[in-house]
Amino acid sequence: MTEQKPIKVYVKVDDQSRITAVGSSIFITDPTGWVQIDEGYGDHYAHAQSQYFDSLTTGDGVYKYKLEGSGAVERSADEIAADVAAKPSPAPTAQEDADALLVDHEYRLTLLELGV
Known part of the structure; x- marks a missing residue:
């Protein structure tokens, strides 16, 4: 019989x-x-992804x-907070880009109407 190796x-x-x-x-x-x-030996070692950590992130x-x-x-908590603070800001969504263009457009129209 072959000896089983540890996982x-x-x-x-x-x-x-x-x-x-x-x-x-x-x-x-x-x-x-x-x-x-x-x-x-056993499932605890074999299925390490679900057995060792509730979630890695x-x-x-x-x-x-x-x-x-x-x-x-x-x-x-301080280490985790430092990583959260160091994360770059997410890129604006398409809706946020469209909203910014709309605000800019309205601003320019207002300036034209005022003759500024």
């Missing part, structure tokens, strides 16, 4: 050690660029966890 749990991190992805050795065939955080799309040493820890 390894990996995370991928960005340049600031924020965890951006999680997976197990069942699905990750090339662990290059991944960091192992755990190993064992906040509602704002900011990563909630970081790699510290060889384990994952939740980032502080």
Whole structure:
């Protein structure tokens, strides 16, 4: 009988050690660029995406966890707030662009009517 190998749990991190992805050795065939955080037997390890974190990001799309040493820890509220503040402003929507053009048009017409 063949001895079963333990399932390894990996995370991928960005340049600031924020965890951006999680997976197990069942699905990750090339662990290059991944960091192992755990190993064992059973569904808990096999289905790491649903077992280790409730969600990797906040509602704002900011990563909630970081790699510290060889384990994952939740980032502080201050760290998350700093990431939210550093996010660029979203591009205006088509409706916002149209509204801005309409306001500009009305402004120019008013100036013409006033003879300014």
